Amino acid sequence: MNLPKRHSGRTARHDPGCPGCAKEAAGAEPDHLAYMNWITGTIGEHGWAVPGVEADGAVPPWAYSVGMWLTCQTPELVVCGAPVRNAAGIVNAIGARIADGAEFGPDDVLDDVCPARLILRPVDLSWRTTSMFMVSDEFYGFVRPPYLQVVWADRNNRFPWEPGFQARFDGLQPLLWLPRDDNPPTPWTRIDQP
Secondary structure, eight states: OOOOOOOOOOOOOOOOSSSSTSSSOOOHHHHHHHHHHHHHHHHHHSOOOOEEEEOOOOSSEEOOOOOHHHSSOOOOEEEEEOHHHHHHHOOOOOOOHHHHTOOOOOTOEEESSSSSEEOOOOOOOOGGSSSGGHHHHHHHHTOOOOOOEEEEEOOOOOOOOSSSSOOOTTTOOOTSSOOOGGSOOSSSTTTTTT
């Protein structure tokens, strides 16, 4: 079923007043049901929602879109290692452009979304077996839509795989385009491990 592309209209997709929007509600059933109702309502109203997971000491934060694949017929987006609020802003800024007709794909570089240079990389399917995309998995059921990782550069405009990338940012972003087992050991590769 092909759905029409949504136009952005408003750019505010992330509502800081939503129930549990700063974290995925995996706890009590009533809270989880309210959270998923917020997700589906936001997708219906704006075209996508942006759940996020705050840093917990073991893993850095991340945020991702749910709904773009359905409403815009494009891959979903994920930003890792930035505060949830910033990551959601990046997802929403790129999403608004997509909703207005822009087309982005793997290896596209974006220099005008935020102060950092960004590049889009395809997420390998091996990462879809982790709990990283829990809300997406619940929303879409057995369907696993494609994701693009929005990778940010350091203050010297270097990406994590480039020589000279600032050491203080090492490990904040997984290399999701590589199979999970091919990533260097980081907290990301240990997600879901006891």
